[in-house]
Amino acid sequence: MNPRPLTDREQHLIDRYSYCQLGMTPQTFYAKWHVSQEAIAAICSRSTSTVRCWFRRGRSYRRPTPTDLRHLALMDFLLDHFEQIPPDLSLALCPPRQDKTEV
């Protein structure tokens, strides 16, 4: 199967996404939404041990990666706007988990 060629608009979209500075710090996310640090870990696909370091002070503070910041920004965007997203798009973006449905 041959890959589909890109239109100018699509190429422009890729450029915008590639250079997008979208990011949200764990502190901002934590202050805005009533979530646990475990939830933040799950959003970012990191361990809770790592996430705890993002909230520490002083020498044991560790900085999240840009990927972590983008995860949180996208989650924040979804939480703010999911009601405006058409259900079929929402399903395609985050399909419900298939496991444990029929046991």
Place this chain on the structure above:
Amino acid sequence: MSPPLIPNEQECSQMPPCISKPAITTQALHQIGYQQALKDFAFNDLLHQLKTYSDASFDAAWVALTTQEAETLAGILIQTLSANLNGNLLAAYLDATRCKTLGTVNPLTSLQLPPPATELPPTFPDVELPRYLYGDRLRWISNGEITDWGTAIGRFYSFAPHRCCWQWCYLIWLDADSPSAAWVKADIAWEDDIEPLETEETL
């Protein structure tokens, strides 16, 4: 769970129960001592200076310096000072403190600029050997909480902002019973954040 908050003296004095309670917990005593140490060793002054600093090269307000960044900078500055102690300087300061003339000593001049952050050390791969090997059983160092554990399955050399130098980072495959294994199979950790997992027989 929110990050730990350190009460200060002012808050304590505004809450009478804090003073009138007959027994002060070990934890509270530790916090009071911790705050006193920050004050005694001028750490709070350094933090304040960092947060309000402004000159042609650096403006804390302009770069929106966060508290955590200020604390990391303060830590790095103190480490740099420790690594650059100078006999002449120490002798001069000791002399000044004994003669009680501190304040007239020449200011510190031995602080050096750290190497550029993003450049791989020119000596690579002849750098410090990694402390852990593939297959080693490791866990995140605990601050009193339950931490995750697993097996080292990879490593890479990367710039560690908290140390202002390059350092080994490990990819750790989490054990099935590690707390975060419910949503993630593996995670990365800096070398100074992990330690060997000592297997404890609980039979």
